Amino acid sequence: METQTRDADATRARILDAATRLFIEHGFAAVSMRRLAEASDVTKSLIHHHFGNKEQLWEEVKETAFQTYARKQQEMLETAEQSDAELLVSSVRAYFSFLRENPGVVRLFAWTHLEEDQTCGRSDRDLVALGARRIREAQEQGLLRADVNPTHVVTLFVNACTHWFEARSHHSEWEGIGTDDEYLEDFIRILMEGLTPRKD
Template identity: 40%
Template sequence: MTSKQIRNPEATREALLEAAEAVFLEKGFGNTSLSDIARRADITKSLIHHYFNSKEGLWQEIKTRRFMVYADRQLEIIQDAEPSVELLRASLVFYFDFLKRNPQIVRILAWIFLENDNYDCMQKDKELIDIGLQKVKQAQAAGEIRDDVDARFLLFVFIGLCQHWFQDKEHFIADFGTDGLPEKLDDGYLEAIIKIFFEGILPRKR
């Protein structure tokens, strides 16, 4: 009755990554023990060290893996964007939609912030920012966007409005409720920030 057990190193490695990410993002790095992860993945604790050397190494791999997807996608979004208001708006929708489908990245960023985790992948982020910055400046030079606000602040608000939503969405629901809001809450918020960001909050003149 000795069932010949099959081995699949890549699968177990992936299972560990998956379980670890779930627990880390829920409780944070410091509040998570390797036993937690092993239990969740139903894999022996020792295998974590076998594949990732250390708890820190595991966390690092989770972060970089997610971040690379994030960076690649963001690069596409930015590069496709033309310096016109229309396409800038499309970029915002793309970016928002990406975060919506990959909420983990927002939580990772949140934990990095909270636990003062000096994450070195920020070099890549800087490069992305620089590209986006050029687009905004071009749009400003073309008169498509007001130029009395520094382009950096514009881009920062752009990014922040999206990230902040997925970071504090729970908070929003708890405090504000959802009565009378579209069942697709995300889309409702997106519509709102597009209006505010691209039109301003003053009543229309015409």
């Protein structure tokens, strides 16, 4: 069991790891099976043995990555319980931090969006629905303004966070642009002020 010369699961995992890394970095079309074989230290034939063909490997890379993503997000959301304005703020912060620490996730979503792959949308469908439900609860309690679609609130904060990291190299050329944290705080300020009911 110790000095095992063959371990199918480990080999499979090694290939999947290398494939995930390379596909996320360079995209599906720009990575060859030979490069994949070299990076995972196996022969090209062995990749075909374990995964079929290049497309199937790519699908499995996406599937497992999205699964991991959804699981982590689920864990984050489960800890929170209350459904007030503070929950929304902490959710935004948590999501923003998650993307900052997992830049590969941002790129993977970007690649799949460009190939119009809809499977990724189903990965966080339930998360979004849950978030929207929490917002609706807060709306019904009068804690958040009720004239906006809760799902759009979730979408807005996903868009504001995701595209910040996706277009970082783009924004960095803009004058007056601030740090990650400064942008996040400004966004939260606008979002929460925009969602809090007015007294006047």
